Amino acid sequence: MPRFAANLSMLYPELAFLDRFDAAAKDGFEGVEYLFPYDFPAAEIAARLQANGLQQVLFNAPPGHWEAGERGLACLPGRENEFREGIARALDYAAALDCPRVHVMAGLMPSGLSREMLEATYIHNLRWAAGEARKTGRDLLIEPINTRDMPGFFLNRQDHAHAIVAAVGEPHLKVQMDLYHCQIVEGDVAMKVREYLPTGRVGHLQIAGVPTRNEPDMGELYHPYLFGVIDEVSAACGWDGWVGCEYRPARGAVVNGTTDGLGWLRALRG
Ligand SMILES: O=C(O)C(=O)CO
Structure with a gap:
């Protein structure tokens, strides 16, 4: 059975963010991920992790103005300084939370700029950022996201993400493979996992x-x-990563809605 991490941005929506750690541990999760820790002091989150015996396995670098609709800065020409400040902040939190990986969102394609220009900016920014991550022993991840959920998002396909990783040429840059996005954009998910x-x-x-x-x-x-x-x-190639449960509980923000919906996980645990 894969190692599953609870995504605390989507699971347990009826609870305040800091109370979701407790709920995830009670449901038997050993790892957690979420979008952003920055509204809370890292020490406060670290205390929640420690109190619940949880590992922080992933969170996102600052994405620009999220409330205004921005979804990452990595491919945006002219935003390089802000991008670098965000990576530095993310790596500080990653150190405090002992988190081995950080997701760096590509961004939405601005109108009037060519894909070539965005791609060049993306590679340039990621090369710098992955070099910073290497110094701390952590990985940065890029994730292809479907454009039904995120219209205009720059990175949508696995083959594109792997080509970017190859072009950047830094071992501390990797791909975050979300099978939900992969199915919507590409399909043939099992074969893509094998590939x-x-x-x-x-x-x-x-x-x-x-x-x-x-x-x-x-x-x-x-x-x-x-x-x-x-x-x-995984057994054949030695892959030992986590599988993040990044879904919205169907029962929504009702008390115990997430726990009730974990029948799929209880069935696997036997
Ligand atoms: O929307 C998603 O799938 C994300 O993982 C955003 O970080």
């Missing part, structure tokens, strides 16, 4: 039911089969 996990360039997996982004036992993907493929390929 990409053994490359050593996948730093993290994420899952959700497709198309509604609810529990993985809902929708068109049959996750027990995919978990078997992940287990088989």
Whole structure:
């Protein structure tokens, strides 16, 4: 069975953020991920992790003006200084939370700029950032995201993400492979797991039911089969990453809605 991490930005929506750590541990999770820690002092989050015996496995670098609709800065010409400040802040939090990986969102494509210019900026920024991450022994991740959920997002496909990682040429830059986005954009998910996990360039997996982004036992993907493929390929190639449960509980923000929806995980645990 893969190692599953609770995504605290989406799971336990009925609870205040800091109370979600406790809830995840009670549900048997040993790792957590979420979008952003920056509203809280790192020491306060570290205390929650420690009190619950949880590992921080992933969070995101500052994405620009999230409330104004921005979704990352990495491909945006003219925002390089802000990008670098965000990476420095993220790496400080990663050190305080003992988190081995940070997701760096690409950004939305501004109108009037060529893809070539965005790609050159993206590679330039990522090369600098991955060099900073290397100094701290942590990985930065880039994630292809579907444009139904995030119209205009620059990075959408696994092959593009792997080409970027190759072009950057830094071992501390890896791909965050979200099977939910992968199914929506590309399909053939099991074969893509077989293709990409053994490359050593996948730093993290994420899952959700497709198309509604609810529990993985809902929708068109049959996750027990995919978990078997992940287990088989991991055993063969030595992949030992986490699988983030990044879905919205179908029952929403009702008390125990997330826990009630974890039947898929209880079934795996036996
Ligand atoms: O929207 C997603 O899938 C993300 O992981 C954003 O970080």
